């Protein structure tokens with residue numbers, strides 16, 4: 517791994533290293549320094565570089581239809597990254613449960629994505645909600661939680677309305693980095709507060725800093741899986757504190773044709789002070805800020821906060 521890869525976070529780089537090498541192109545070969553305004557290429561399988569990358573480079577965005585984030589990527593999400601990050605998310609959650617000795621029986625996982633964390637949460641909770649604003653991710657979540665009693669809701673986390681208040685809200689794998697600023701963070705935290713029981717717990721993780729100044733530039737990454745081929749254009753903007761990832765996907769259809777679509781993922785890196793203040797201003801008491809991975813890098817933070825009873829409602 518290069519210094520740059522280590523630095524990069526979010527949907528751009530937490531790629532599942534278990535994808536067979538001949539199916540995925542994300543290892544480093546050749547140019548891997550991010551010089552200002554220069555395009556760099558990352559490939560996994562060195563032997564494929566010449567044959568595959570050249571073909572991939574000819575993707576013409578004009579031929580692709582634009583979709584909302586996770587519409588098409590939902591079909592690749594689990595295998596490309598969801599499965600890779602899940603163990604760390606589960607570890608961080610269970611460490612905190614133990615540390616704070618929470619007793620939790622009702623949980624809403626907001627920004628639940630494909631529902632794999634919900635499956636884990638179902639071991640200890642009797643009431644479960646899965647909330648996401650992407651119909652495609654929710655569809656996957658329903659399939660991934662077959663046999664588990666989960667109430668799924670298609671909602672924006674900033675307008676969260678659960679049928680009943682819960683003991684705990686989880687919001688994992690950088691979902692709050694999709695909120696563009698402090699004001700939208702506060703809107704989400706206020707909505708969480710309205711749906712938690714007094715003293716309820718919020719567990720979330722986020723990217724505080726995805727790259728430092730000077731590490732600006734554009735990278736490309738190619739990910740292939742079965743009949744899907746995707747090209748990722750990753751723009752890091754440390755000054756603007758965020759990243760923009762454009763994913764172009766091509767998929768062979770059953771009728772022999774090819775579907776082409778692209779989506780743009782914009783994430784903001786929230787400074788810890790911003791997150792902490794927004795939480796405190798919306799009635800939460802900070803219980804813990806740690807790294808998601810024990811002894812891990814501090815570019816992926818895990819937060820536990822409790823809703824102070826008097827601010828409830």
Ligand SMILES: C[S@@+](CC[C@H](N)C(=O)[O-])C[C@H]1O[C@@H](n2cnc3c(N)ncnc32)[C@H](O)[C@@H]1O
Pocket residue numbers: 527585586598605626627628629630633647648649650653671672673674687688689690691694
């Ligand atoms: C990086 S994925 C994380 C999914 C899941 N939590 C996990 O750990 O794998 C981010 C998820 O948040 C959802 N999301 C992003 N912004 C949202 C919003 N404002 N309201 C609801 N869901 C949102 C996306 O659709 C996506 O499923």
